[in-house]
Amino acid sequence: MRIPEETVERIRQSADIIEVINDFVSLKKRGSNYIACCPFHNEKTPSFNVNPVRQIYKCFGCGKAGDAVKFIMDIENIGYGDALRYLAKKYGVEIEEQEQTPEELLRQNERESLHIVLNFAKTYFQENLQNTDEGKSIGLSYFRERGFTNPTIDAFDLGYSLDLWDGLLQEATRRGHSRDLLEKAGLILTKENNKVFDRFRGRVMFPIHNVSGRVIAFGARILKADKTQPKYLNSPETPVYHKSQVLYGIFQAKQAIRQEDVCFLTEGYTDVISLHQAGIKNVVASSGTSLTTEQIRLIARFTPNVTILYDGDAAGIKAALRGLDMVLEEGLNLKLLLLPDGEDPDSYVHKVGADTFKEHIQKNSQDFIDFKAKRWLTEAGDDPMKRAEGISDVCASITRIPDHLKRQTLSQRVAQVFHVSEQSVISEINRLLRQQQDQKKKEFDRNDRQQQRQQTTAPQAPDAASLEDINALLNGLGIDAPPPDWEADTPHAVTSPAAPRPATTRTSLSYQEEECIRLLINYGARELEPGITLCQYMLDELHEIDFQTSPYNLILTLFREAYSRGDILTSADFLNRPPEDDDAIQQQAIHLTTPRYEISDGWEKHEIFVPSEEEISILADAAYRNILRIKKMLAEQRMASLQQQLHEAVNSPDDSDRLMLEFMQMKRVEMQISQLLGTVISG
Structure with a gap:
């Protein structure tokens, strides 16, 4: 609609x-x-x-x-x-739309339909918790035992699934939701005998939200003693839920993470909820999976600082060590905190209270060097071989850090903690880095040989590598990928924005066409002199000239059509175009209006003044020279075409004379423009 x-x-x-x-x-x-x-x-x-x-x-x-x-x-x-x-x-903008019928719901795209049915399930579980005898006596009682208040229950949309085979299925069918969507959302299951039943039965429900707050999955805990059922049950992977990319509590925590500039990472749902209720709201948990790279990158959107809060038992230490190198590899600043043995964040915050818990975090959080060194030094005692093994292990973690300045600083710290020379630590780090590079090279060579064998055994026309493929390869080798215009020898000034590089090789003329469109979009309505706008000047000079690059010619046509109506288009006319109309035009406008660099305020403090392109004299000169370059290149193109025709008309004197005359005229035009531009002319 x-x-x-x-x-x-x-x-x-x-x-x-x-x-x-x-x-x-x-x-x-x-x-x-x-x-x-x-x-x-x-x-x-x-x-x-x-x-x-x-x-x-x-x-x-x-x-x-x-x-x-x-x-x-x-x-x-x-x-x-x-x-x-x-x-x-x-x-809060009201949209007047008709209520959708069940048939219209079925016609919606699958992802949106899944979101709708998952939101229905969330509401259904909430109503069970608050309004049914079973929900209140079992589910709500459990949450009360955990100390969760009504505001906390509401903040995390907690609910309860009735201990019925198909309670959700029946209610969803009555509301017009299809069985197929319910199954795709992971809410129901079908047995081999085609019997359909609810996936979550007799469990308290923990909805899992994405960053924007939409429910995308559920975690569920059974409360009765039933050895035939798993204690915890999570939604399966669906088109809207990929557990490796989701953090439980990220929606509720994102503002606090940004404000506190640190994210506390725990393991369980109740850890997050209890800390949130205690006022420690910048906390998330991995969602039914071990910590993944995608989850770390999600945290990095909001802060570069992570503190891992895990249980102090062997399993907690193992989990902390497993996630440690992954966090470092993504360039985040890491601290670790192990709680007293037998405690988890949920139990410990209830035991000591919010203030004492926060104080414990401040006093006992360790950087990864202290965390690892303490374990190794305790285990090694006086054994020099064990100490050497510990130093190598800590150095291996340092090699994961992409910033070489951080690596150098941390090498000094390792030397202090283990009482060894800094040079020996640096040497070990360099050895491990070379080892990693050799390993990556071997893997690259092995994959390359495998690809060559495949091409030899099954030859086919190769596809041109996309920029994403190239970037992925460079990132895999630890090299930062170049910007999209990395090969472009653009004639733009420093303040000119970078434009997307077409897949094919660009001509020099295309860059001048791009520059013309950039000037029109940014400054078309500016007057170069009283009564003469830049748009009027450029369109008059380009009369009967069409651009050879498709998107630029389309934008030029739009300017001409608007000007014929007495209007001059501005950047807003292109930036605010709905993507469904012509996404390419909006994208080009953004590329041509967004400068990559800004002049530092410090230059002005030191009385270094950089001329602005917006000054009329500079803008007029830019437009004038751009028009000259376009006409010069068109003359050069025509001369090249005439030379080819002369070569083919060698046996036709009349045609040769006509073509030579036109060639000389074009040459004079090209020479005159070159003189105006001040370029060197070859004989």
């Missing part, structure tokens, strides 16, 4: 891109813009840029770009209409 245009406009005007993106990524102000590590690809150095004035974002690493609506579409992997509904709900 289409949302009225006036409502779309209200949503766009209400949405602030900084607020929207801050729900998913921690933005930091730099100059007039905001930056962050991109949420769409793995990177260590921030290349994700958000412009609050133009209300757009652009990643100079992977090329993702758009406005607030496009960001929600990309980050949530949803359609244009659903992204508008998300923003409308966030900003």
Whole structure:
């Protein structure tokens, strides 16, 4: 169902891109813009840029770009209409839509339908907990025993699944939800005899939310003693739920993580809920799985600082050590805290209270060097071989850190803790790094040989490697991937934005066409002299000239059509185009309006003044020289074509004379333009 245009406009005007993106990524102000590590690809150095004035974002690493609506579409992997509904709900914009029938629900795309049915299940479990005798006597009593208050129960949408074979199935069917969707969402199961029943029965329910707060799965705990049933049961993988990419409590914790600038990482659902209730809200847990790289990267969106809070028993230590190197490898700052033996965060915070728990964290959190060194030194005693093994183990963790300056600083710390020379520590780190590089090279060579064998045995036309493939290969080798325009020899000034590099080799003319469009989009309405706008000047000079690069010619045509109506298009006309109309035009506009670099404020303090492109004299000269370059290149193209025709018309004197005359005319034009540009002319 289409949302009225006036409502779309209200949503766009209400949405602030900084607020929207801050729900998913921690933005930091730099100059007039905001930056962050991109949420769409793995990177260590921030290349994700958000412009609050133009209300757009652009990643100079992977090329993702758009406005607030496009960001929600990309980050949530949803359609244009659903992204508008998300923003409308966030900003309280009412959308007048007819109530959907069960048939319309079935026609919706699968992902959105799954979200709808999962939200129904969440509400169903909540109502069971609060409004049924079984829910109150079993589920609610359990939560009360854990010390959970009503606000906490509501904050985490806790619920209860009745001990019935098909209670949820019957209610869902009555509400118009299909059995197929319920099964795809992991809510029901089908036996071999085609008997259908609820997956979660007689269990307290812990809904799992994504970053934006939508329910995507459930964790469930059985309360009765039944050895035939697992104590904990989680939703299976679905199109909307991938457990390796989700952290329990991230929706409830993200603002606190950003404010406190640290994330506490635990293992269990009740650990998160109890700490949250105690006022320690910047806490999450791995969701039914061991800690994964994707989960660490999710934390990195909000803070570079992680403190692991695990149980003090052998299993807790093992889990902490397993996650340690993974956190370091992603470039985060890591601390570890093991609670007293026999305690977990849930039990310990109830035992000592919130204030004592916070004090315990502050006093006993260790960096990974102290954490590992304490274990090794206790185990080694006076055994020098064990001490050497411990030093090597700590050095191996240091090699995981991508920042070489951090590695150097930490090598000094290792030397102090183990009472050895710093040089010996550095030598061991370098040895391990070389070993890792050799291993990566062997794996690369092995994969390369395997690929060559496959091509030899089954020859086929190779596909051109995409930029994503190249970036993935470079990242795998520990090399930062280049920006999308890494091969471009662009004639733009330093302040010019980077544009996406086409898959095919670009001509010199395409760069000048791009520059012309950049000037039109950014400055088309500016007057170069009284009564003469830049748009009027450039369109007059380009009369009857069409661009050869498709997207630039389309934008040029839009400028011409608008100008014929007495209008001059601005950047807003392109930036605010709905992606469903022409996503390529919006993307090009963002590329051409987003500068990668800004002049530092420090330059002005030292009285170093850089001329601005917005100054009329500089802007007029840029437009003038751009037009000259376009015409010069068109003349050169024509001369090249004439030379080819002359070669083919060697036996036709009349044609040769005509072609030679035109060639000389084009040559004179090219020479005149070269003189105006001040370029060197070859004889």
